[in-house]
Amino acid sequence: MAAGALWRFEAIGTVWEIATSTPLEPSARGEVERCIATFDAVWSRFRTDSVVTALAPDGGDASVPVDAALMLGAFAELSEATAGAVNPLVGATLAHRGYDAGYSFVDRGPVAAPAHWQELLQWDDERMVLRGPATIDVGALGKGRLVDLVLGVVAAHVSGDIVVDAGGDLATRGAPVRVGLEHPYDPGRAIGVWDVTDAALCASAVNRRAWGDGLHHVLDARTGAPVRTIAATWAVASGTSSDAMRADAIATALFFDGGAEVAARWNVSWVRMYTDGRVEWSPGCRAELFSRTANVEG
Template identity: 65%
Template sequence: MTVAVTAWEFDAIGTRWRIDTAAPLDAATRDGVRGLIDGFDRAWSRFRSDSLVTALAVGGAAPAPPDAAAMLDLYVALDAATDGAVNPLVGDALARRGYDAGYGFTDLGPAPAPARWRELLSWDDDLRLTRPATIDVGAVGKGRLVDLVLAYLQGRTEGPIVVDASGDLALRGTTERIGLEHPYDPSRAIGVWQMTDAALCASAVNRRAWVGADGGGLHHVLDARTGAPVRAIAATWAVASDAMRADAAATALFFDGGPRFAHAHGIAWVRMTTDGRIEWSPGCTAELFL
């Protein structure tokens, strides 16, 4: 179903957003969306000097943000499915490879994230680190924020809504055909996925990529066990009822345990290997151009 929409585009959390609604959003609603995004970023961004994550990087405790349990509980499942490859304390390993708060892209070599992270990080009434470490919720955070924005808008506008945060997308009240961008040629798609009232999240090694100290390619998807970038998978796409779980699966699918995680959470997926092969989950409804 195609409906007339009004598009609102803006930049936030270092990426481009587009929100499509049946009618223009009023100023108060737009301010509310901006405030919601900024509040989430102030809590969870390791790129902000004034964030909670930055303050906790030296160790200590602070009242847990509202999203702590939802996101970090999901990290427990990600850690188990990927045998420790996905870990919320990977922030220092990313910064060491060059993906730091200043976007310096200076590679200092690999270093693993703390393997026993659940002994260091706790979340109940407080978010607590028992020793210095940097939290990075990149595997689930943008998806979670897309869900929050969608839920906020559902209470303030009628008709279909599409929230697209550059690779993390959720929609309600409409059916859309989403192109799956080829990771090595943005002018091409490897397929399309038609979805209704669902979320699709994608990740690829050609995004946020730079050159390492040895002249090799680096990117933002690291194996937390080694601090080295993944090499076997080039891109992933996951569809779920909510964007947070789709985002989690899109990250998990870079590792061997990703299909197991997706199956356990009822998530359909497609992924492309770095040698050009395409894999997909049982029951996947994407139309793939094989």
């Protein structure tokens, strides 16, 4: 990306970088901040005043943005494809393993998320209803969706090249961006690079948000156990207004059987690395990998 303006700030527990060809005016920055705050006030299970926190003890219903239907609809597809491994009611499961609102990192053992979650959680374009106690966690795709929303705000204020990067989950418009695929066991190395143009790239790895004896944030909702076979995933999506959400969702789904199949349906390219060092990639993947091990046939 050509030299321009860079705005760096912290929000939702990560560092954001927004690069633009021309500087964002203060009013545009304020709109970005309000966009993030509005999203966080609905979906953060780490806030005492959020909608999902208010619903968790006994359930209930709440007015929500249209993103609820978009995100939870995507969860329904992911859940079906992974036989229930991906589940938006995994919040209490994560908390029980120590990834709770207070970041206690005290493991109280595995607890499965509600298997029939669509009987408990229902939604439309305006409201969300939770029929009983449960903790919603949209971490499987929520940050990607927020990247999409922020990109939309920025694009309404500036023309030219744009990169919105939220802790490594990013979306671009304009000039291509070359992204290194960080080795999950050695942050000083990359297993490859990926040129991203007018698209989104999201990643997930077991070395991020890890604690205790082999615990990390990627849990199988069916058992409450952390994933052991996949170390890291990367996904690239383009062509829609929800590119980063779809890339984020696939980066999560690829830790489980069925993830590659839903990626093919959504036309999302991907790379994943196993804990034994093997690397797989999707048909037609344009990433430049330094160790090409096994292509997954389409």
